[in-house]
Amino acid sequence: MAEDDPNSGRRGYHHGNLREALIAAVKDLIADHGPSGFTFSEAARAAGVSPAAPYRHFKDRDALIADVAEQGFTAFAEHLEIAFEKGGTSPIRAFEAVTRAYLTFAAEERAYFTAMFQAGPPQSAEVKKAGDRAFMVLQRACEGLVRHVPEAKRPPIHMMAYHVWSICHGIAELFGRPGAQSRAPIEAADLLEAGVAIYLRGLGLLPDG
């Protein structure tokens, strides 16, 4: 009931939704200036509010970034879940869609990705939890692939998930951002597809050749 102006912004003395507005502002600032290229005051200014206002919602700059990271991990998890479901009943299609989605998120949501992975060590429990949710999608995608493999030949599922995560992440970090592409004459997405295929073949999950 308090939210009846959807394209809101300010509504007078009270902002209405400053907390979310600050997070959105910081996301933009990170996109433009990197994870540390802004100050607490700048965040307030970007949200159109006095420099003291953010203290009502965040202890300090790090708490703000942590919330951006948490929101980023949640968006990431949803992004991966959607890709997973698009695979429908085909485990291999679902799997490949998830790995592709990893890259597209990293490329298209650079600000979130930066907050999630570059913003220092102070990982709160909430951030970890949101991160785990994203990781679980990867793991489920692996499980789907592995389910029909004879148990004796089945790789430890969490190991496999960590591997896939690492490949996706490595490619995203090294080749998945603007400016980095000059390093590789291959598209990041193609590089990932080929790498994952080789890995799956190594597990005996794809036919040879």
Next chain:
Amino acid sequence: MAEDDPNSGRRGYHHGNLREALIAAVKDLIADHGPSGFTFSEAARAAGVSPAAPYRHFKDRDALIADVAEQGFTAFAEHLEIAFEKGGTSPIRAFEAVTRAYLTFAAEERAYFTAMFQAGPPQSAEVKKAGDRAFMVLQRACEGLVRHVPEAKRPPIHMMAYHVWSICHGIAELFGRPGAQSRAPIEAADLLEAGVAIYLRGLGLLPDG
């Protein structure tokens, strides 16, 4: 002849080797406070010099960090080269030594690694060149493995090198630093060894099973 005091430091009015001293100081600062957790003045203070002195050697903070990154890539390349040579005449041993060395460097030289990969986009030509030198070691390690494979089955060498780089880098970023290990119940080094083995098997470079 100017360097006759090896454990030098200050020698009076003139520092003697301020440029290197600043780089070393910044390396320590990055290790302690992250890539952006220090100021130009702090770097000067850490080197025992007035805040104006660094301007004789560096245009600004970014130039300083760029030099740390360059020095880091050079040290990285040397670290990988040493590992490569330790493999002796065995291509597979050389290859595995190089991938392991990737991880140990990331873990033991966290400050360098941070400057190399986390410090924003302003990658100078010198930094790129030093980075390429490190990458070439990886590529040579791949070439050694692949040389005796029938040409028809031989994977594109640079693709393979990018894959290996990505796996190493992803694991280093996600699991290779203190604080992150809680995420994976597996040692980063074991995770890497297993992942690389699976990948090589997928290429037909290792026997099955």
Next chain:
DNA sequence: TGTACATCAGTGAACGCGCGTTCACTGATGTAC
């Protein structure tokens, strides 16, 4: 429905601080003769 009051979520002025940067300077070093 109206009123009184508590609480919430902002303001804006103020403070001390350290930063980046400049400047004229000066001590140390190197070199030509």
Next chain:
DNA sequence: TGTACATCAGTGAACGCGCGTTCACTGATGTAC
């Protein structure tokens, strides 16, 4: 070997600035009766 001078690599004082943080305050909102 000595001297004069140019150059190099620092000093330290100064500046304006924006930051983080606090504080008493006030306008808006929600709720009990």
